[in-house]
Amino acid sequence: xxxxxxxxxxxxxxxxxxxRTLRAIAPEVDPAALVQxxxxxxxxxLDSMDWLNFLVGLHQALKVDIPESDYQKLxxxxxxxxxxxxxxxxxx
Amino acid sequence: MREFKLPSLGADxxxxxxxxxxxxxxxxxxxxxxxxxxxxxxxAIEVECWDNGTVDRLVVEPGTTxxxxxxxxxxxxxxxxxxxxxxWRSEHPISAPALAPAAPRAPAAVPEPRAxxxxxxxxxxxxxxxxxxxxxxxxTVVGTGPHGAVTVEDVERAAAPAARPAxxxxxxxxxxxxxxxxxxxxxxxxxxxxxxxxxxAAATRWLATVNEQRPVTERLxxxxxxxxxxxxxxxxxxELNGFYRDGRFEPSPAVHVGVAISLRQGGLIAPALLxxxxxxxxxxxxxxxxxxxxxxxxxxxxxxxxxxxxTVTNLGDQGVESVYGVIYPPQVALIGFxxxxxxxxxEDGSIQIxxxxxxxxxxxxxxxxxxxxxxxxxxLKALLQQPERL
Numbered sequence: 345x346x347x348x349x350x351x352x353x354x355x356x357x358x359x360x361x362x363x364r365t366l367r368a369i370a371p372e373v374d375p376a377a378l379v380q381x382x383x384x385x386x387x388x389x390l391d392s393m394d395w396l397n398f399l400v401g402l403h404q405a406l407k408v409d410i411p412e413s414d415y416q417k418l419x420x421x422x423x424x425x426x427x428x429x430x431x432x433x434x435x436x
Numbered sequence: 437m438r439e440f441k442l443p444s445l446g447a448d449x450x451x452x453x454x455x456x457x458x459x460x461x462x463x464x465x466x467x468x469x470x471x472x473x474x475x476x477x478x479x480a481i482e483v484e485c486w487d488n489g490t491v492d493r494l495v496v497e498p499g500t501t502x503x504x505x506x507x508x509x510x511x512x513x514x515x516x517x518x519x520x521x522x523x524w525r526s527e528h529p530i531s532a533p534a535l536a537p538a539a540p541r542a543p544a545a546v547p548e549p550r551a552x553x554x555x556x557x558x559x560x561x562x563x564x565x566x567x568x569x570x571x572x573x574x575x576t577v578v579g580t581g582p583h584g585a586v587t588v589e590d591v592e593r594a595a596a597p598a599a600r601p602a603x604x605x606x607x608x609x610x611x612x613x614x615x616x617x618x619x620x621x622x623x624x625x626x627x628x629x630x631x632x633x634x635x636x637a638a639a640t641r642w643l644a645t646v647n648e649q650r651p652v653t654e655r656l657x658x659x660x661x662x663x664x665x666x667x668x669x670x671x672x673x674x675e676l677n678g679f680y681r682d683g684r685f686e687p688s689p690a691v692h693v694g695v696a697i698s699l700r701q702g703g704l705i706a707p708a709l710l711x712x713x714x715x716x717x718x719x720x721x722x723x724x725x726x727x728x729x730x731x732x733x734x735x736x737x738x739x740x741x742x743x744x745x746x747t748v749t750n751l752g753d754q755g756v757e758s759v760y761g762v763i764y765p766p767q768v769a770l771i772g773f774x775x776x777x778x779x780x781x782x783e784d785g786s787i788q789i790x791x792x793x794x795x796x797x798x799x800x801x802x803x804x805x806x807x808x809x810x811x812x813x814x815x816l817k818a819l820l821q822q823p824e825r826l
Contacts, residue, residue, distance in 0.1 A: 392657050
């Protein structure tokens with residue numbers, strides 16, 4: 345196991361990317377108001393085009409491709425964080 | 437010589453304010469090229485030219501509000517000489533109010549205030565000069581300087597609204613615009629409404645297979661299949677695609693689908709995807725993504741407003757199961773798709789769980805009847821069972 349300092353930084357960096365990408369699509373979103381374990385798309389009102397653009401944004405920022413079959417794993421912010429952390433570390 | 441007029445920007449927009457010219461006299465312009473930007477209550481619209489030619493004169497100056505149909509520029513036809521152009525101009529004087537250089541300025545036309553009136557108002561010389569340059573009547577400027585003196589800042593403040601007139605409260609303006617179009621629709625159009633349930637097992641499977649092999653940047657949305665299938669079905673039912681104008685229906689040979697896009701700050705806009713029936717889904721996906729992005733940024737082209745022959749509204753996967761839309765005049769039909777949900781579906785004598793969408797048709801009874809409307813929805817249903825052929 346490597347020092348946890350680096351991991352914590354990564355976590356914050358991932359979070360920043362998520363919110364930056366979200367704000368590009370829904371500028372009115374206040375990250376602080378989002379509940380981590382509630383469905384994200386209910387809180388932010390993302391239609392299917394917004395959602396796709398959100399994933400394209402994450403793909404471009406993190407170089408992670410998210411297969412369509414994994415969409416259901418990305419229900420809440422917690423899920424999304426865990427999924428991206430997993431994908432990034434398995435690539436490293 | 438051709439007169440280039442401000443094109444129609446849709447039923448609910450009868451005027452616009454010219455924000456800027458993208459071309460100048462002497463420039464060669466091509467059909468489809470953006471030549472100007474016009475601000476309306478809904479968006480800043482890029483006005484496209486519908487002829488090839490050379491710009492002879494710009495007739496309207498930025499900052500001027502003009503009704504649809506106003507001549508805003510003169511275009512020389514390919515090969516037309518300066519002599520021919522001059523001859524044409526001498527025979528076709530453009531009416532004075534439209535002639536831009538004269539309209540906003542014209543300080544000479546404003547009667548000079550009498551000496552005693554001028555004495556009562558304190559106006560700094562710089563402010564007076566500024567007002568003359570900007571073509572503002574100094575007597576109308578509210579002074580905020582010492583003893584109510586008019587300062588340069590006051591003149592600039594007075595000049596500002598002319599430069600960006602629609603800016604103050606777009607939400608209110610847009611609400612009013614939507615209200616006018618929808619009230620006209622309900623007043624004039626005898627709507628009839630039909631709906632049918634469409635199973636989407638085949639379409640869902642096909643999309644999953646296609647998208648599985650694609651990066652996230654190349655994936656297709658179900659909405660694209662809805663739009664494409666609608667356009668294909670409309671090609672067989674011309675009485676649902678076109679315009680009702682001057683007491684009669686004009687079918688349109690092309691199918692330009694207006695796509696209802698809700699804006700995050702409130703309001704709704706329905707610009708067109710052009711020639712949808714003849715474009716492959718991949719291209720439509722690309723164009724739809726671009727259209728949504730530009731609609732949200734309120735930056736659209738004049739053709740996208742003037743050309744829609746029908747409208748599709750898709751409530752998407754966050755909404756409710758069905759929608760009965762209000763037709764956007766002078767169109768004669770609106771096709772609505774609700775949220776796709778899993779339902780018990782009986783087929784070949786057995787019950788399955790299938791993704792199903794409710795598709796609805798709002799149509800103008802002056803142009804079509806319910807029987808044909810029903811056949812149209814059945815055609816739409818059939819097309820969506822063979823997504824690979826769309």
